[in-house]
Amino acid sequence: MPSPPPRSGWTAIVLAGSRPGPDPFVEAQGVRSKALIDVGGKPMLGRVLETLLAVPEIARIVVLAQAPEALLTGSLAWAATEPRIGCHASGAGISTSIASVAGSAAAPWPLLVTTADHPLLTVATVRELLAGTENVDLAVGMVERRVVLSAYPGNRRTWLKLSDGAWTGANLFALAGPEVMPALSLWSGVEQDRKRVWHVFRAFGWPLFARAITRTIGLKAAIRKAGGRLGMTARLVPLSQAEAAIDVDKPTDLALAREIVARREGR
Numbered sequence: 001m002p003s004p005p006p007r008s009g010w011t012a013i014v015l016a017g018s019r020p021g022p023d024p025f026v027e028a029q030g031v032r033s034k035a036l037i038d039v040g041g042k043p044m045l046g047r048v049l050e051t052l053l054a055v056p057e058i059a060r061i062v063v064l065a066q067a068p069e070a071l072l073t074g075s076l077a078w079a080a081t082e083p084r085i086g087c088h089a090s091g092a093g094i095s096t097s098i099a100s101v102a103g104s105a106a107a108p109w110p111l112l113v114t115t116a117d118h119p120l121l122t123v124a125t126v127r128e129l130l131a132g133t134e135n136v137d138l139a140v141g142m143v144e145r146r147v148v149l150s151a152y153p154g155n156r157r158t159w160l161k162l163s164d165g166a167w168t169g170a171n172l173f174a175l176a177g178p179e180v181m182p183a184l185s186l187w188s189g190v191e192q193d194r195k196r197v198w199h200v201f202r203a204f205g206w207p208l209f210a211r212a213i214t215r216t217i218g219l220k221a222a223i224r225k226a227g228g229r230l231g232m233t234a235r236l237v238p239l240s241q242a243e244a245a246i247d248v249d250k251p252t253d254l255a256l257a258r259e260i261v262a263r264r265e266g267r
Contacts (some may be wrong), residue, residue, distance in 0.1 A: 141172035162216030
């Protein structure tokens with residue numbers, strides 16, 4: 001039996017803020033914000049916005065940053081006049097910033113959350129995530145290592161190794177409704193440790209932590225159990241495009257993203 005189509009009326013939140021302190025990588029690109037780094041003649045943020053606008057299920061987009069209006073100038077001035085794109089000022093942390101706007105008139109449920117440093121994001125990847133959101137409160141998009149390395153053998157990612165494979169994040173999350181608020185609250189407490197995945201698992205209790213570090217549980221089951229600990233349903237959505245795992249955090253990522261975009265656009 002075919003899967004039902006994804007529901008419509010989604011709000012896409014694009015995280016486009018800057019972390020505290022100087023960022024040598026951003027400064028080396030001659031821009032004031034990572035979101036404005038050029039990939040193939042367009043700021044990364046612009047590429048993400050164009051992709052999201054082309055997704056039929058997305059009704060509106062919110063750019064979340066310290067000064068979002070300041071980003072939508074110059075080559076991004078078109079976005080400031082696009083009726084489906086709005087802005088919201090972020091706070092001190094990612095999770096608290098999302099919580100501050102989630103479910104409001106500016107960002108009604110359900111929510112898709114992604115980042116501005118994801119210039120390779122495609123309509124197909126977004127729709128693949130949304131197709132996996134039926135009957136769950138939280139869906140997390142991730143890519144298995146074999147998918148990435150089959151397309152880009154030399155690519156280096158942070159891998160989460162569990163019994164069902166090695167996984168890396170895709171900066172794609174679907175939040176169905178207010179049931180996810182406990183997850184945002186918990187995330188605010190472990191946000192600084194997000195790169196040290198075992199610290200995050202520990203927040204869900206020692207039994208799950210022990211099974212994770214001994215690799216006696218798969219990521220699909222771990223996410224389901226973690227959601228249950230918070231009183232909600234959560235699901236891993238494996239993504240099929242290797243590029244979904246490639247965000248731009250360092251010079252090698254940027255070089256690869258530019259190469260992929262040039263190839264896609266026949267340049």
